[in-house]
Amino acid sequence: MDIVINISSGLCLFTGSFLCISGGIGILRFPDFYTRMHAVGVTDTLGAGMILIGLMMHSTDFLVLAKLVMILLLTLLISPTTSHVLAKAALHNGLVPELTPDALDQTSLDLKKKGKTSSNP
């Protein structure tokens, strides 16, 4: 039983650390704000969650377990919200995402349409 717990918690911790590191590499390597934020926002939630689950398997004390569960819930709630708010603030302040030519055409078309409908009334 002990070895099962050890191995599974080790796996969880490893996956979590790997995800966090890949998020860190993403924030350095990706081209613009939105992709960077995407890299961190996605990997951070899962990575931190995995690490917390790995720690939970090791905890013998009920109180510690309960605290870890609370931290996990908090992370699951807050981390995506923060990414959402960041992206929204950036878009609101006029930061344009870097896009490939195809996508750029599409978005500019969309924006034009939007501009027309909103300026008419």
Next chain:
Amino acid sequence: MINIVLLTLLVVVAIAIIRMKDLFAVAMLSGIYGLLSASFFVVMDAVDVAFTEAAVGAGISTLLLLVVISMTGRSENSTRHKPLLALLIVAITGGLLIYGTLDMPYFGAADAPIHSHVAPRYINDSMQEIGIPNIVTSVLASYRAFDTFGEVVVIFTAGIGVLALLSVVRRPEDSDNIASINDSMHEQHLVVRIVTKMLIPFILLFALYVQFHGDYGPGGGFQAGVIFASAIILYVMLFGLNTARKVINQTFIQLIAATGVLLYGCVGIASLLNGGNFFDYNVLANDPIAGQHLGILLIEWGVGCTVASVMLIIFFSFAARREVQQKNENQHDKNQELL
């Protein structure tokens, strides 16, 4: 190793704060600085200090800075003159300070004066004398209750000062005008609003936990007050000042700020009247230990009340100022259009 990394990061952040011209980034960096110093304190096993630093330095002071920036604008004014004299003075002072540290005992030295003076007494006797597991709380709230009283009075004075300088007389007809601005501003933040609504009760609960668990673990009135206030500030930021004013009565907060200080002082007076020294809790109950428990509970409650309400007073005064500013700008725009 981890000390070196943290200290290096602190220095990097400090230099970045000086070099940056964008005040928003500076506010954020000062928050990061607070968090880094908090983790540094954790490494040194000073959990209570770390908690305070995380709550105050990284949390609420950043928030207040951001509110101020929303009034003053984002970029720093460029200085014309070269502040050579100031640089010289700072360099000399810094050099003297570093020279002074040469005389200090080495980091972690066992024969340092701090370890041979009163600290052994606190560590050895506080369990018998005060009877609570967290020594920091027993030092703060019982051995050094007078100092803590001074701190609370300082915070209260700061609140009064902000009120005296910034309080705005509001007329009721302003409310509708401002409400419309707020509604248009806040309608779009749906996701954040819902998540916040889910979280606020838990933040308040956590603040109460920190308040009443301060005897047994890191925590206490200061941290709890700040956390409590930040939950309410979060509410104000997302639901608008007007809604918040309906929930939280301004006069009531001011009353609570005063009541906290009064409660703290009254505990001292009560111990005087019962025949002990000022803030000698032993005489508050029949049993000295029970008296200490009661005294610490009461003064921590006083501290929590004062800190929370003063933070709210400061935030509300700043925000009200901004509101007036916004309204004046709107008026100005309208006048321009008419012309």
